[in-house]
Structures are given as structure tokens and as C-alpha cells.
Amino acid sequence: MVFTGLPPAAPGQRIGLYGGSFNPAHLGHRHVSLTALRRLALDKVWWLVTPGNPLKDRGALAPLAERAAEAARVAADPRIAVTTIEAALQLRYTRETLRHLRARRPDLRFVWIMGADSLATFHRWRGFREIAALMPIAVVDRPGFTLRALQGPGAQAMGRARIPERDSAALAGMRAPAWVFLHGPRSPLSSTELRQTGPSPRPRGCGDG
Template identity: 70%
Template sequence: MRVGLYGGSFNPAHAGHRHVGLMALRRLRLDRLWWLVTPGNPLKARGDLASLDTRIGAARALAAHPRIAVTGFEAEIGARFTLETLRYLRARRPGVRFVWIMGADSLASFHRWRGFREIADLVPIAVVDRPGFTLSASSSPAARFLDAHRVDERDAGALADLAPPAWVYLHGPRSTLSSTALRAGGAY
């Protein structure tokens, strides 16, 4: 089983999230995609964070795809960091080939994540390009650290079968939608 893990606040979930999800399912040849709605991002202020139940409900309504599951299980297991979530999943589902999916904006700050090197050693990573982050993500400390393990985009469909560290940068149609901008515009 090949499962993509797409974590985030989803505050609010929007069509750009669905676009990334559908692209990941297709380009990475995934069997399933799990949207992991986080209780809160340790690198972001929580002041304007909608309740977990509200964000999960909105994400489920938006995902609307038989191979996308939306879950808030990180709150249930008490995981605060991606590293904790991945350790938990790898220990309990050793036969599943997980792939972590993030936007280019996340790659730009990935070096600030707790245990980013161990995350890269636990699962292959797919980075989806986002407007305004192409260059900063590609030249970020994490991208430079992982450069020797970058997979050609033409081989993205094999990523789940590769031993980590391995990562791919996916290009294609990009969504300009942003949860931050939607909140600023009063959409949530």
C-alpha cells in the first residue's frame, strides 16, 4: 500500500489543497492520501486557528474523493510534531510505503522543523511547487542538505518504493490560493 501523508492546519481548507492532493495521487501513483489536519503548527501563532473539528469537517467536505481520507488523529495520539507522527505510523504500519507531501513554502522552512533530518530518513518526500516559493524552496538549507537525494521528476511515480532519504520536486499547474490570504479576507 502506497499512502501519501499531507499534513497541515487546513485553516481553512481550500481548492489548492485539493489540487495538491489530486496531483500527488496521480503523479506519485498513490493508493491513498491522508490529509492530516494538525491540532496546531508549532511554527505558527494559534490566535486565528479554527477548532480542529471545524477544520476537519471543512476539509472532508472539500476533499470529496474516495481515495482521500481526512483525519485529526495527531490530536488523538498527542503528536505535536511531524517527526512524532511519522515515528508512530512507521512503528504501527511497517508494511505501508508512506510519502510525506509538502508545499514548496514548507520546504523553504523545513530546516526549522523538529528533526527534519530524521523526517527525511523516515519517509520519501514530495514537494509541490507553489507560486512565489520556487527559488527560495530550491535554495533553502533543507533542499541543499537533501540535494544528493533528489529524484528526477520523471521518476516521481517510483518515489514511494525508494528508500529514504529520497525526494522529488513536482512542478505543474499551481494554485494561488492561500489559507493565510483567505483568513485575511475574512473567508473563515
């Protein structure tokens, strides 16, 4: 199921927000989400399928409805909800989305989730310092990006707000700025490669979280 607005959530729940083009969605996205659910003690993860990433070529984008439907197929977990709310509200930048979600659901405890590859370019996002101040951030390691991400301008700018990995389960209850870098098993999948080789295989089950 794909939501065009906010997915349902009970007051007080801990919600991970995972945004991207999902062009296409793949098992690497699912791996990041299941890692976040487990390590951050989250109740749900919302996949925010964006109309387009300002830092990427929109000419290579599949239609939004197609990307969202494929994301829902790949997610294959009742704890992961797919939404196209950014398109419905005509939100272009992450900071706008986070402002809206905090205003609409102040009763939820949000965590922004990103891969280490995104952290490596985080300083190029519009208002990245504001994003870090809006809600806690969890960064999940990706192959080839560990050192580059941690040594990049974005990580350096947030350096003093980094918490020990052993405290990751408490992140959702912390006041921003606060962030954690999660090491562990990493997925080598990327959307760029999958656009060239074909779609992701169907998940075998939901027990790997």
C-alpha cells in the first residue's frame, strides 16, 4: 500500500524517516530500514518517495507512482510504510518536509535516516544544519563510504552532537542535534546499478530485521 498523506501512527511512537528517489527501490533500502528498526528501537519507518532529488538528474527518474509501487513491493514489512506526501504537498527540500512533519505530528518522535553515502554529500543539502537541528539523525554504513562520510564536511559540522553507537536505542528520545553512525553488515546494492541490471528480487520474508 502507498500513502499519499501521512501513514497512521499512534501518539508517542518512534518513527524513522527514510527519504529518497527510490529509483528503483531495492533490498539495500530495506536493509537500512530493518537495521534502523532494530538498532534504534523504532516502531515504524516511513519511506518518503520524493518527486525528485535536486542533486540528481531528474531525466533518469521513473514516474512517481511506479517508483512508489515498487518501493511498497520491496519493503514487504508491516513496519515500513511508503508515502508520496512530498509530491502531494509540493515539498522539494528535506528541511521543508521535516518542518511539516514536526508541525503536523508533534506527538511522534522522529529520526531522520540516511546511508553513509548520503552523509558524504550532506553538506550540499539545502539547509543541512537546520535538518540536523530539527530531529536526531541515524547514519547506516554503506560499503566504500565509511571513512569518506565520517571525514566529510557534514559529519564534521555535526561532530560534537555524535553519540556512542551503544546508545543508539535512545536516539529517538533525544533532543536534536544528536546523531549516530551505525556500523554492521552492509548492503552493496545501489539504485544506479539496478537501473542497468534490472529490478530487485522479491524479499524472502520479514524475519531478517
